[in-house]
Amino acid sequence: MVKNSHKWFGVLLASAVLLTFLVTCFWSYGGERAKSVQRLNPIAAEIYRMISPSTYKYVLNQPHKCKERRPFLVLMVPVSPGERASRDAIRKTWGQEDLIPGVHLLRVFFVGLPTGEQGPTIQKDLERESLEHEDIVQMSFEDSYHNLTIKTMMMMNWLATSCQGASYAMKIDADIFLNVDYLVNKLLVPNSTRRNYITGSVIKDGHPRRDKNSKWYMPEDIFPEDSYPPYVSGAGYLFSADLGKKISMASRFVRPVPLEDIYVGLCLRVLGVQPVYAFSFTSMHNLFEIYHVKYQRCVYYQRVIVTGFQPDELLCIWHDFQKAKSTC
Ligand SMILES: *[C@@H]1O[C@H](CO)[C@@H](O)[C@H](O)[C@H]1NC(C)=O
Numbered sequence: 001m002v003k004n005s006h007k008w009f010g011v012l013l014a015s016a017v018l019l020t021f022l023v024t025c026f027w028s029y030g031g032e033r034a035k036s037v038q039r040l041n042p043i044a045a046e047i048y049r050m051i052s053p054s055t056y057k058y059v060l061n062q063p064h065k066c067k068e069r070r071p072f073l074v075l076m077v078p079v080s081p082g083e084r085a086s087r088d089a090i091r092k093t094w095g096q097e098d099l100i101p102g103v104h105l106l107r108v109f110f111v112g113l114p115t116g117e118q119g120p121t122i123q124k125d126l127e128r129e130s131l132e133h134e135d136i137v138q139m140s141f142e143d144s145y146h147n148l149t150i151k152t153m154m155m156m157n158w159l160a161t162s163c164q165g166a167s168y169a170m171k172i173d174a175d176i177f178l179n180v181d182y183l184v185n186k187l188l189v190p191n192s193t194r195r196n197y198i199t200g201s202v203i204k205d206g207h208p209r210r211d212k213n214s215k216w217y218m219p220e221d222i223f224p225e226d227s228y229p230p231y232v233s234g235a236g237y238l239f240s241a242d243l244g245k246k247i248s249m250a251s252r253f254v255r256p257v258p259l260e261d262i263y264v265g266l267c268l269r270v271l272g273v274q275p276v277y278a279f280s281f282t283s284m285h286n287l288f289e290i291y292h293v294k295y296q297r298c299v300y301y302q303r304v305i306v307t308g309f310q311p312d313e314l315l316c317i318w319h320d321f322q323k324a325k326s327t328c
Pocket residue numbers: 140141142143144145146147
């Protein structure tokens with residue numbers, strides 16, 4: 001009997017705790033909802049068409065790449081069709097799929113259509129290169145700086161539809177040094193999975209530039225707000241693969257802006273996902289360095305990315321960087 005009453009008391013206590021928890025959750029959830037309700041209208045169909053991957057067709061695709069094995073990490077690299085040298089440098093350095101023993105890495109380059117007089121020649125070369133390396137995905141929109149948002153949505157969609165088994169993905173520009181070993185073994189726990197996780201160089205106080213000559217110009221009629229929600233710099237950001245589908249879905253509610261990282265930030269706001277800082281307390285540095293830092297083996301060993309590399313520079317430091325693990 002005494003034992004039984006203990007049991008009942010336990011059940012009662014557990015119920016009370018659960019109830020309090022639920023009420024608190026609904027309370028804050030309701031608050032969040034109320035704030036975002038007026039924003040959550042689907043954008044006009046003709047505007048959504050511009051960024052919707054269903055508007056475009058695959059010219060080149062690698063539909064089997066993810067079917068054969070579930071990648072732990074997919075490295076998604078937007079690059080323009082003519083940048084063969086960058087792709088080759090990446091294939092020989094941080095893009096090697098067997099770089100980390102026992103960890104399945106996947107490398108995919110995303111391109112649009114080449115334009116200009118050289119277009120047809122570039123396309124032919126690209127098709128040959130794709131046969132050789134089987135790592136190029138191409139869709140039928142014009143490849144240009146202003147179309148990078150379309151390209152990012154294409155990458156998210158490819159991840160969601162052709163690579164559902166992946167654990168993590170990283171969007172990373174071609175002119176970047178990536179320390180895959182740090183990324184896989186320190187920032188991520190091998191074999192781990194997370195949800196709603198995105199990290200990189202987080203920008204919390206971004207404001208739209210209204211100067212027409214700026215590379216980051218944002219027209220007021222496209223984005224009238226005075227500040228951007230938190231976002232991760234587009235140079236390189238890492239996320240749990242579930243976000244590919246969620247960001248694709250959120251894009252139905254977010255008017256396209258020409259800056260892709262800000263666009264992803266706006267989608268994250270709709271999803272209620274906060275980007276996470278990647279800061280190392282041992283080296284007191286941002287792990288995702290969005291400024292170029294002069295090469296020093298042991299300094300680079302403590303970073304995940306460093307920006308500002310030409311293909312030959314990347315090849316040049318890579319050999320030396322291999323000694324970091326045993327010397328730093
Ligand atoms: C973006 O791609 C679309 C589809 O190919 C094209 O019509 C448009 O001109 C491109 N925009 C820019 C700014 O390149």
